Amino acid sequence: xxxxxxxxxxxxxxxxxxxxxxxxxxxxxxxxxxxxxxxxxxxxxxxxxxxxxxxxxxxxxxxxxxxxxxxxxxxxxxxxxxxxxxxxxxxxxxxxxxxxxxxxxxxxxxxxxxxxxxxxxxxxxxxxxxxxxxxxxxxxxxxxxxxxxxxxxxxxxxxxxxxxxxxxxxxxxxxxxxxxxxxxxxxxxxxxxxxxxxxxxxxxxxxxxxxxxxxxxxxxxxxxxxxxxxxxxxxxxxxxxxxxxxxxxxxxxxxxxxxxxxxxxxxxxxxxxxxxxxxxxxxxxxxxxxxxxxxxxxxxxxxxxxxxxxxxxxxxxxxxxxxxxxxxxxxxxxxxxxxxxxxxxxxxxxxxxxxxxxxxxxxxxxxxxxxxxxxxxxxxxxxxxxxxxxxxxxxxxxxxxxxxxxxxxxxxxxxxxxxxxxxxxxxxxxxxxxxxxxxxxxxxxxxxxxxxxxxxxxxxxxxxxxxxxxxxxxxxxxxxxxxxxxxxxxxxxxxxxxxxxxxxxxxxxxxxxxxxxxxxxxxxxxxxxxxxxxxxxxxxxxxxxxxxxxxxxxxxxxxxxxxxxxxxxxxxxxxxxxxxxxxxxxxxxxxxxxxxxxxxxxxxxxxxxxxxxxxxxxxxxxxxxxxxxxxxxxxxxxxxxxxxxxxxxxxxxxxxxxxxxxxxxxxxxxxxxxxxxxxxxxxxxxxxxxxxxxxxxxxxxxxxxxxxxxxxxxxxxxxxxxxxxxxxxxxxxxxxxxxxxxxxxxxxxxxxxxxxxxxxxxxx
Amino acid sequence: xxxxxxxxxxxxxxxxxxxxxxxxxxxxxxxxxxxxxxxxxxxxxxxxxxxxxxxxxxxxxxxxxxxxxxxxxxxxxxxxxxxxxxxxxxxxxxxxxxxxxxxxxxxxxxxxxxxxxxxxxxxxxxxxxxxxxxxxxxxxxxxxxxxxxxxxxxxxxx
Numbered sequence: 001x002x003x004x005x006x007x008x009x010x011x012x013x014x015x016x017x018x019x020x021x022x023x024x025x026x027x028x029x030x031x032x033x034x035x036x037x038x039x040x041x042x043x044x045x046x047x048x049x050x051x052x053x054x055x056x057x058x059x060x061x062x063x064x065x066x067x068x069x070x071x072x073x074x075x076x077x078x079x080x081x082x083x084x085x086x087x088x089x090x091x092x093x094x095x096x097x098x099x100x101x102x103x104x105x106x107x108x109x110x111x112x113x114x115x116x117x118x119x120x121x122x123x124x125x126x127x128x129x130x131x132x133x134x135x136x137x138x139x140x141x142x143x144x145x146x147x148x149x150x151x152x153x154x155x156x157x158x159x160x161x162x163x164x165x166x167x168x169x170x171x172x173x174x175x176x177x178x179x180x181x182x183x184x185x186x187x188x189x190x191x192x193x194x195x196x197x198x199x200x201x202x203x204x205x206x207x208x209x210x211x212x213x214x215x216x217x218x219x220x221x222x223x224x225x226x227x228x229x230x231x232x233x234x235x236x237x238x239x240x241x242x243x244x245x246x247x248x249x250x251x252x253x254x255x256x257x258x259x260x261x262x263x264x265x266x267x268x269x270x271x272x273x274x275x276x277x278x279x280x281x282x283x284x285x286x287x288x289x290x291x292x293x294x295x296x297x298x299x300x301x302x303x304x305x306x307x308x309x310x311x312x313x314x315x316x317x318x319x320x321x322x323x324x325x326x327x328x329x330x331x332x333x334x335x336x337x338x339x340x341x342x343x344x345x346x347x348x349x350x351x352x353x354x355x356x357x358x359x360x361x362x363x364x365x366x367x368x369x370x371x372x373x374x375x376x377x378x379x380x381x382x383x384x385x386x387x388x389x390x391x392x393x394x395x396x397x398x399x400x401x402x403x404x405x406x407x408x409x410x411x412x413x414x415x416x417x418x419x420x421x422x423x424x425x426x427x428x429x430x431x432x433x434x435x436x437x438x439x440x441x442x443x444x445x446x447x448x449x450x451x452x453x454x455x456x457x458x459x460x461x462x463x464x465x466x467x468x469x470x471x472x473x474x475x476x477x478x479x480x481x482x483x484x485x486x487x488x489x490x491x492x493x494x495x496x497x498x499x500x501x502x503x504x505x506x507x508x509x510x511x512x513x514x515x516x517x518x519x520x521x522x523x524x525x526x527x528x529x530x531x532x533x534x535x536x537x538x539x540x541x542x543x544x545x546x547x548x549x550x551x552x553x554x555x556x557x558x559x560x561x562x563x564x565x566x567x568x569x570x571x572x573x574x575x576x577x578x579x580x581x582x583x584x585x586x587x588x589x590x591x592x593x594x595x596x597x598x599x600x601x602x603x604x605x606x607x608x609x610x611x612x613x614x615x616x617x618x619x620x621x622x623x624x625x626x627x628x629x630x631x632x633x634x635x636x637x638x639x640x641x642x643x644x645x646x647x648x649x650x651x652x653x654x655x656x657x658x659x660x661x662x663x664x665x666x667x668x669x670x671x672x673x674x675x676x677x678x679x680x681x682x683x684x685x686x687x688x689x690x691x692x693x694x695x696x697x698x699x700x701x702x703x704x705x706x707x708x709x710x711x712x713x714x715x716x717x718x719x720x721x722x723x724x725x726x727x728x729x730x731x732x733x734x735x736x737x738x739x740x741x742x743x744x745x746x747x748x749x750x751x752x753x754x755x756x757x758x759x760x761x762x763x764x
Numbered sequence: 765x766x767x768x769x770x771x772x773x774x775x776x777x778x779x780x781x782x783x784x785x786x787x788x789x790x791x792x793x794x795x796x797x798x799x800x801x802x803x804x805x806x807x808x809x810x811x812x813x814x815x816x817x818x819x820x821x822x823x824x825x826x827x828x829x830x831x832x833x834x835x836x837x838x839x840x841x842x843x844x845x846x847x848x849x850x851x852x853x854x855x856x857x858x859x860x861x862x863x864x865x866x867x868x869x870x871x872x873x874x875x876x877x878x879x880x881x882x883x884x885x886x887x888x889x890x891x892x893x894x895x896x897x898x899x900x901x902x903x904x905x906x907x908x909x910x911x912x913x914x915x916x917x918x919x920x921x922x
Contacts, residue, residue, distance in 0.1 A: 017861065019858045019859065020858070020861070022866075023857075023858040023863070024850070024854075024858070026863055026866035026869050027850065027854040027857050027858060027863070027866075027869055027870075027873060028801070028841065028842070028844070028845055028850075028854065029799070029800070029801015029802070029840070029841035029842045029844075029870045030801070031866055032800065033800075033803065033866075033867055035794075035800075035803075035804065036794075036800040126784075211901075212899075212901045213865075213867075213901055214803070214805040214811055214813055214865075214867045214868050214899055214900070214901055215803065215805065215865070215867040216804070216805070262865070262866060262867075263865060264803070264805075264865050264866070264867025264868075265864075265865045265867060265901050265902055266865075267901070293804075295807065296805065296806040296807065296808065296811075486864065486865055487864030487865055487902060488861065488864060646861075648860070648861035648907070649861055649864070651861075651906075651907075652861055652864050652902065652903055652904075652907060653864075655903060655904030655905075655906045655907070656864065656901070656902045656903050656904045657904075658904055659903075659904030659905065660901065660904075682806065682808055682810065683805075683806045683808065683810035683811055683899060684808060684810050688899060688901065689905075690895075690896040690897075690898075690899065690905075691891070691892040691893075691895040691896055691898070691900075691905040691908070691909065692889075692892040692893045692895075692896040693896075694904060694905055694906075696888075696906050696909070696910075697904050697906045699906075
């Protein structure tokens with residue numbers, strides 16, 4: 001826990017376990033999250049939502065609600081101008097404003113149960129609730145479709161009459177629920193399979209799972225008479241919220257100031273807007289602040305889970321274990337609007353392996369469910385679950401150890417990835433060796449216990465990022481970043497700033513600036529915030545160091561090249577070495593007014609070179625033959641971080657992703673009734689892992705430096721959720737001999753499979 | 765209907781407030797008393813983010829009505845530190861990086877404190893089951909459990 005010291009470098013915080021600067025606020029209840037903001041004169045907002053899975057909206061009469069005393073504003077589709085069709089990047093997914101405007105407020109049709117139809121702002125919760133009841137919406141209820149395979153049938157109820165499958169030639173004659181077909185790969189898969197001695201072919205299904213952040217969506221908007229907008233909300237990207245609100249409501253971006261509250265979890269689910277444009281629209285009408293907070297039921301019904309899917313995988317190998325050909329077909333639910341993560345799903349499916357002949361086809365399919373949102377490595381956990389299950393089955397057939405089979409085929413530096421480019425230095429092999437070397441891998445198991453392994457991949461992204469550093473007059477440093485800190489970002493950036501400027505860590509105070517205080521930042525997502533943010537901080541520090549050198553050179557009447565910045569000090573170098581005592585950042589800060597004014601730097605970058613992160617998970621399970629319950633006995637995971645800035649928060653990302661994967665594998669799913677309504681919209685029935693469901697999770701940090709980052713950093717946040725589902729399925733197979741291909745592997749499903757084989761009963 | 769007039773003790777201070785019948789203790793704490801450290805994650809008692817103690821007993825404040833607390837003593841996260849000194853649990857949560865986003869942290873701290881007051885030396889399993897009423901989606905619980913065990917060990921020796 002001590003900061004590392006060496007003679008050359010008096011301090012290096014990077015790589016140590018500092019206490020986060022925002023920590024005290026978060027353990028004392030002082031930190032302000034989305035719902036913790038309030039303003040004088042604030043109104044209570046409430047949203048009216050569709051009770052139907054699919055219905056045409058014939059009319060909306062808000063007149064009675066508007067007349068109710070205490071109601072200050074009502075908004076409907078009429079308050080949001082229609083948008084033209086235009087696809088724009090949204091995190092790691094794509095979005096279309098024509099769809100966004102329809103998702104935030106239903107237009108022609110309500111497309112899922114919970115779809116927003118109107119919103120009110122009133123002087124109290126009671127009045128707001130009464131007002132919702134007074135809004136008269138006439139629906140023509142339409143047949144709905146929930147399942148992805150049903151939605152693809154020609155006779156399926158059509159969600160969008162103008163949706164023609166993209167990516168097929170010629171253009172289909174009829175509209176359908178299949179928004180898009182995508183294909184990636186290289187080589188000739190038929191030739192590949194012809195060379196195989198063993199082929200495994202399987203079908204899989206997964207259910208939609210929710211990101212499950214504990215903090216519901218919340219937004220507080222205040223629009224003044226001159227049209228200036230102030231907005232406080234919980235989001236992964238306040239600059240994205242600003243852009244969306246400006247676009248949807250016809251506002252100048254410069255007039256919209258968005259402050260990101262502390263964010264109570266996001267995992268991709270807070271990269272889109274739901275309440276924010278409604279709050280702004282209501283406040284604009286009411287000319288008073290309006291606060292909207294979702295209930296948990298609303299979060300489940302009206303915010304994005306990730307896709308459920310049907311997947312086919314075919315993988316061939318020689319007797320010696322070399323993969324010869326690979327094929328997969330992915331059908332991903334997008335929810336009510338197109339834009340499932342099927343594209344990254346196709347690209348990630350076989351990414352961990354070096355395969356000459358590979359092809360993956362994906363379909364993006366709409367159905368009457370909430371529109372999916374990004375969820376941690378969007379798309380990858382689904383396709384890689386299927387592929388990693390098949391790899392395990394192949395290992396069993398070939399009688400090769402599953403880690404050895406992966407090592408034989410593992411992608412390494414120079415491998416041409418299934419999705420196109422050649423990998424630079426990557427750490428997959430290192431993670432396989434790391435788990436193989438643990439005593440976990442060789443500890444004997446008992447009856448009904450099984451062990452499974454699986455690997456995973458995610459790209460990671462960089463992107464537009466700004467961060468500023470200001471050296472204050474006493475030598476302390478103010479750091480401003482613009483990507484919400486969702487799990488230790490401020491600590492990581494402060495450590496990098498301290499190292500770069502050679503100042504003590506506790507003299508750097510990092511904050512997350514609002515959209516008016518710092519330059520444009522893309523959102524916190526894609527495992528990019530520590531990667532890109534630290535690059536921006538390095539750039540800002542570079543400017544400061546150059547400036548300080550210039551100032552010192554002037555003071556000493558030396559040429560600029562006769563001074564250098566070292567260990568937090570400017571000192572004379574070369575011939576002049578030793579002529580003056582080195583001056584510290586703090587010393588120069590004291591005389592800033594006399595040497596050129598305020599000292600600061602701003603990093604404005606479009607970060608490139610995000611290195612992919614690979615991971616391998618190892619899990620032991622025990623299956624109870626009486627109830628079908630699967631218990632996670634032991635969990636070890638290794639992942640490449642490039643360089644861990646703060647090892648504890650890297651481990652935390654690993655462990656958290658694994659736990660979410662455990663929930664995805666064993667319990668979590670959206671359950672719909674025949675009426676198209678969600679039956680488990682609460683934490684009691686949507687069962688996320690609790691502390692007693694999981695063991696300690698041993699997180700091994702592998703460090704294969706990313707050559708394109710000044711400290712070697714790779715993003716780490718998403719890869720951890722990729723391997724768990726297959727690792728657990730493989731472990732259950734190892735325990736029972738039964739290959740489960742449907743998630744979640746919940747007790748009823750496991751018990752049924754045991755019963756079918758006469759394996760159930762009380763454990764001896 | 766007229767509001768209820770309630771007097772109670774919150775973190776050692778006498779408070780009085782008016783509340784509607786249907787308002788929960790969590791509503792009162794957050795909206796009336798402006799103690800927003802207790803969080804609303806579900807309002808159905810499933811997430812534990814609103815954990816407080818009521819006369820020393822751990823409860824979800826979203827499942828208690830405001831008018832039920834008349835004459836009773838409530839402890840919230842805001843009362844956990846003493847002056848400038850953090851409670852050992854708070855300190856250990858920081859040292860172990862037992863929080864990522866931090867939304868569940870107040871609930872975990874209040875629940876953990878209630879556990880250690882009943883049992884100063886719980887096993888890992890006992891801690892896991894005691895905290896099974898608190899959801900954390902970020903950490904996988906590993907560092908939370910370690911922080912509680914470490915805090916318990918420190919409190920036993922002090």
